[in-house]
Amino acid sequence: MKIASRAASSRVILALAAALALTGCHKSDDAFGKRVHAYLLEHPEVIREAAEKLREKDQIAEAKASSDTLAKYRNQLEHDPRDFVANPDGKITVVEFFDYRCGYCKLAAPQVLQLIKDHPDVRFVFKEFPIFGDLSDTAARIALTPQVKAKGLEIYKGWMAEKALTDASLDSHLKDLGIDAEAARKSATDPAIQRQLTDTRSLAAALKLEGTPAFIVGDTLVPGADMNAVRAAITVAKAGKLKTIS
Numbered sequence: 001m002k003i004a005s006r007a008a009s010s011r012v013i014l015a016l017a018a019a020l021a022l023t024g025c026h027k028s029d030d031a032f033g034k035r036v037h038a039y040l041l042e043h044p045e046v047i048r049e050a051a052e053k054l055r056e057k058d059q060i061a062e063a064k065a066s067s068d069t070l071a072k073y074r075n076q077l078e079h080d081p082r083d084f085v086a087n088p089d090g091k092i093t094v095v096e097f098f099d100y101r102c103g104y105c106k107l108a109a110p111q112v113l114q115l116i117k118d119h120p121d122v123r124f125v126f127k128e129f130p131i132f133g134d135l136s137d138t139a140a141r142i143a144l145t146p147q148v149k150a151k152g153l154e155i156y157k158g159w160m161a162e163k164a165l166t167d168a169s170l171d172s173h174l175k176d177l178g179i180d181a182e183a184a185r186k187s188a189t190d191p192a193i194q195r196q197l198t199d200t201r202s203l204a205a206a207l208k209l210e211g212t213p214a215f216i217v218g219d220t221l222v223p224g225a226d227m228n229a230v231r232a233a234i235t236v237a238k239a240g241k242l243k244t245i246s
Contacts, residue, residue, distance in 0.1 A: 069207060070219055076203055077216060082144070082196045083125050084152035086116045090123035092237045094230065095216040097129040097204055100139040100159045102212040108225035109160035113153070115231070122234060126152065127200050129212055137197070139170055141188035144196060148184050151177045 070077070078093045096112065098105040116124050128143055130136035139159060142148055148155055158173035159165060171181035204214075207221070215222040217233035218240070 070216060070221065073203060073206060076199075077127075078123070078125060080125075080196075080199075083127060084143070084149050085126070086124040086153055087120050087122055090119070090121045092119075092121060092217070092234060093123040093125060094234065095125040095127060097127040097200070097209055097212055097214040099130050099132050099136050099212045100143075101130075101132040101136045101165050104225040105213045106160050106163075108213050108227055109156065111227040113157055115227075115234075116153070119234070121238075126156065127203075128197060129200055129204055129209075129214075130197065131212060135165060135167065135170075138167070138185075138188070139165065140197060141193050142170065142174070142184050144193045145184050145187035145190070147179055147187065148174065151179065 077095050094115075112124070115122065128140035130140040143152070143155055143159075154177055155173060158176070159170065162169045162173075174181040174184055207214075207216075209223070211223070213225055215230045215233075217230060218237045220229075220233040220236070222229045222233060
């Protein structure tokens with residue numbers, strides 16, 4: 001059982017105990033604990049119902065906290081001029097925190113590319129968030145250089161298609177796109193790129209992101225490669241925009 005579930009159950013029992021106390025049981029009564037225990041055994045549905053209510057309340061509170069946090073960092077999420085953005089004129093924005101060596105990011109990548117193609121009205125912001133070691137960090141740094149960022153989608157498609165990304169495959173895709181790999185690696189040492197990665201890590205920490213990929217659409221955070229949830233969030237965001245316009 002998860003810690004959160006145990007905590008919820010404890011709160012349920014305490015609440016029920018308090019209710020019973022108000023109906024005539026007193027903490028000084030030696031039979032108090034037995035009465036509570038007997039009542040819960042006779043009415044287990046009460047615990048289930050109360051636990052469900054608590055979960056709903058907790059979920060609402062978590063959603064509100066998440067929405068408030070996303071609103072606080074909206075500009076950094078959606079309008080950092082240092083990020084690569086596909087469909088920059090789109091009205092709805094999707095942000096992805098990703099790592100080129102993340103298996104789930106690789107699974108989501110073809111759908112991300114298709115989404116970008118099928119929805120030109122959706123801006124797609126790519127947040128380089130390397131968390132799988134030195135090669136991930138190297139790939140992110142290279143991707144953020146001016147010459148490679150200009151080929152953002154092609155690089156994303158190529159590197160994500162590699163099951164096991166290596167230094168050789170990094171350079172191979174760069175050369176295929178007419179990019180001088182050695183020059184790109186040299187550009188990747190720019191301290192400004194390190195500052196950007198540091199800022200992205202700080203932003204991820206503020207949002208309590210625990211892995212990649214993570215998608216953000218408006219006030220909705222979608223952890224993991226759940227592209228159905230991403231598409232649903234886009235639909236909701238578009239409906240909201242249309243409603244506002246009308």
